[in-house]
Amino acid sequence: MRIGYFDCFAGASGDMIMACLLDLGLDQARLAECIAALGIGDVHIDVSEVLRKQVRAKAFGVKPPPGPKPRMYRDIVQIIERSSLAEGVKRKSIEAFDVLAGAEAAIHGLPKQEVHFHEVGAVDSIVDVVGAFYGLDELGIERVVSSPLTLGSGSVDCEHGTLPVPAPATLRIAEGLPVRSWDTGAELTTPTGAAIIRTAASEFGSIPAMKMTAVGYGAGGRDLDRIPNIMRLVVGETSDREFDEVAILETNIDDMNPQFFSHLYEDLFAAGALDVWVTDVMMKKGRPGFLLSVLAERTGASRLADLVLAGTTTSGVRLTIAERIKLPRESLAVETRYGGVKVKVFTLDSGRRFVPEYEDCLRVSRAEGVSIERVIEEARHAARKAREDTP
Numbered sequence: 001m002r003i004g005y006f007d008c009f010a011g012a013s014g015d016m017i018m019a020c021l022l023d024l025g026l027d028q029a030r031l032a033e034c035i036a037a038l039g040i041g042d043v044h045i046d047v048s049e050v051l052r053k054q055v056r057a058k059a060f061g062v063k064p065p066p067g068p069k070p071r072m073y074r075d076i077v078q079i080i081e082r083s084s085l086a087e088g089v090k091r092k093s094i095e096a097f098d099v100l101a102g103a104e105a106a107i108h109g110l111p112k113q114e115v116h117f118h119e120v121g122a123v124d125s126i127v128d129v130v131g132a133f134y135g136l137d138e139l140g141i142e143r144v145v146s147s148p149l150t151l152g153s154g155s156v157d158c159e160h161g162t163l164p165v166p167a168p169a170t171l172r173i174a175e176g177l178p179v180r181s182w183d184t185g186a187e188l189t190t191p192t193g194a195a196i197i198r199t200a201a202s203e204f205g206s207i208p209a210m211k212m213t214a215v216g217y218g219a220g221g222r223d224l225d226r227i228p229n230i231m232r233l234v235v236g237e238t239s240d241r242e243f244d245e246v247a248i249l250e251t252n253i254d255d256m257n258p259q260f261f262s263h264l265y266e267d268l269f270a271a272g273a274l275d276v277w278v279t280d281v282m283m284k285k286g287r288p289g290f291l292l293s294v295l296a297e298r299t300g301a302s303r304l305a306d307l308v309l310a311g312t313t314t315s316g317v318r319l320t321i322a323e324r325i326k327l328p329r330e331s332l333a334v335e336t337r338y339g340g341v342k343v344k345v346f347t348l349d350s351g352r353r354f355v356p357e358y359e360d361c362l363r364v365s366r367a368e369g370v371s372i373e374r375v376i377e378e379a380r381h382a383a384r385k386a387r388e389d390t391p
Contacts, residue, residue, distance in 0.1 A: 005207045007232040010220065011150045011188025014128025017220030019058040020233035021135035022047055032133045035083045041065030043127060047169060050219045053228035057217035064123035064193030071122045073101040074117040080130065080230035087135035092133040096199040099124070103172035123227040125192050132196045141235065145208050170194050178204045182226050208243055209325060210236030242326040246274065247301035251314040252281060254289030261292075264311045268384050271307055272300045327353075334382035338375055339364040343383035348391055354383040 006012065006020075022028060028047055035043050044063040049056060080093050098112075105112040117125060135142065151166040166174070169191035177198060182188060213236055218227035261278055268276050275295040283289040292312065296304045298321065303315045327346040335342055341360040343351070346353040356379035365372040 001142050001207060002140045003143045003145065003210050003236050003238060004136065004139075005234040006144065006146040006197060006201065007207070007234060007237075008147050008149050008189070008197065010182075010224065010227050010229050010231065011152055011273045012193035012231060013060075013190040013220060014125065014132065014192040014196060014220040015060045016220055016231040017132045017193060017196055018128055018135065018231075019047075019060040020216040020231055021132065021139065021205045021218075022060060022137060022237060023058040023216035023218060024214055024233060025069070025216075026135045026138055031131060031134065031314060032139065034085065034131065038078060038126065038130060038240055039083065040081055040126060041067065041122065045127070052219050052223060052230050055217065057219035057230045058220075059219045060119055062124050062127045071116045071240040072113075073097065073117075074113050076089075076117075076126060077120065080125065081306075085130070085134065086137060089133045089137055090128065093130045096129045096133070096195045097125075098289050099173055099195040099198055100129075100169070103169040103191065103195075106172055107168045119327045121239065128192050129196060132200070136200060139235070141348075143202060144200040145203045145205065146197050147206070148180045148199065149174055149189045149194060150180050150182050150203060152186050153181065153183045154185040154187070156187045165193060173198055182227070184226065186221075186224060187291075203243075203245075205245070208238075209232060210238045210322065211309065231249060242328060245298055245321055246324050246325050247298050247304075248320040248322055249294040249296060249305055249309060250318045250320070251312065252283060252289055252291050253292060253312055253314050254287045255380060256290075256313040258290065260312070261290075264292075264307070267307055267311060268294055268304060271304055272297065273304055332383050332386060334379055334386055336364070336375065336378035336382050338368040338370060340376060341375065341379040341382075343379055345383060345387065352384075352387060354380045356380055356383070 022031070028045065032045055035045065042065045046061040046063065049061045050059045056163045072382055076097055077094055080090050083090065101112045101115040104115045151170065154165045155162050156165050165187045166189065167187065173191055173194040212234060215235065216233045218231045218233070223229060256372055265276050271296050273296050277293050279290050279293065280292040282290045292308065294304055294308065301319060305319065306319050308314065329347070329350060330345045332343045332345050334341055341364060344355040344357065346355065356376050361372050361375040363377060365375045
């Protein structure tokens with residue numbers, strides 16, 4: 001799988017995103033064909049090399065065609081829908097404009113269909129949004145991760161007057177996303193940039209585990225005082241393994257009856273814990289104790305922490321967020337000569353691994369009076385044969 005990581009340390013704009021993609025090798029001539037397929041006139045694309053704080057980067061700009069230009073949200077959606085672009089590019093582009101229009105509608109108290117964009121800004125946004133998703137598709141980037149968005153400070157002049165940075169639309173689009181501030185006296189993340197990142201990224205955080213293969217640098221429109229005004233798009237490869245984030249809850253205990261761990265295990269698993277374990281440790285003053293560890297989904301960490309605090313003698317729980325790499329898996333029901341058993345099937349680069357469910361095998365073993373080893377062997381053989389017969 002090919003991963004793209006947007007490092008938005010100096011913010012995010014449509015121009016910066018497009019410049020990153022071009023710096024990574026997106027063909028400019030093919031991009032021009034993509035824009036021409038929209039039927040919005042003779043749009044001129046300008047691509048150049050620039051320096052930002054002595055860091056080389058690509059810069060991207062758009063010169064709109066003369067004459068009337070689309071500006072209503074509904075008109076832009078029709079333009080994208082009627083184009084000959086790939087369906088995935090259309091769908092993501094419309095989703096990003098839906099985010100943009102939804103933010104503007106909420107700010108101005110209008111129905112979404114009545115939202116209009118500044119004439120020149122509408123053409124810029126169409127090129128940036130459609131070009132971004134076209135570029136990600138062309139470069140084969142299947143999974144997008146982003147750093148927190150850096151918002152900037154100061155004020156910005158627009159058709160509604162002078163507004164504080166972050167602009168209201170940017171703040172609205174960024175709701176629920178991780179953000180950070182940088183006192184630069186400039187707008188760093190624009191509404192279009194925020195909408196593209198929000199739509200494209202499936203996760204936000206640090207750079208994911210991958211074998212890095214390339215990095216593209218996209219420049220913002222002006223120099224900043226303290227940092228280079230650039231965005232980085234880091235591209236890398238992984239296997240088809242799955243990535244997610246989990247919470248690890250831990251606490252040290254040296255003053256609790258160890259018998260109490262038994263029912264605590266049951267309560268934690270019933271509440272959604274992925275795993276629970278206890279490790280013998282030596283604590284302060286030479287006291288033997290226990291390290292209680294709980295693996296959980298991030299969304300359920302708080303609930304499980306409450307159970308640990310209520311069900312043990314501890315006064316605090318440590319929380320760590322960790323990235324987890326998982327093998328692709330499926331559950332397969334097979335029939336053996338002794339009865340039905342479920343088998344977990346894991347996919348590795350070298351082939352498949354078949355793991356019969358222990359509890360199923362134990363149930364069948366007791367019911368049929370055969371060894372559990374024999375049932376496991378039969379279940380594994382049946383699962384392997386079922387997968388070999390699958391086209």
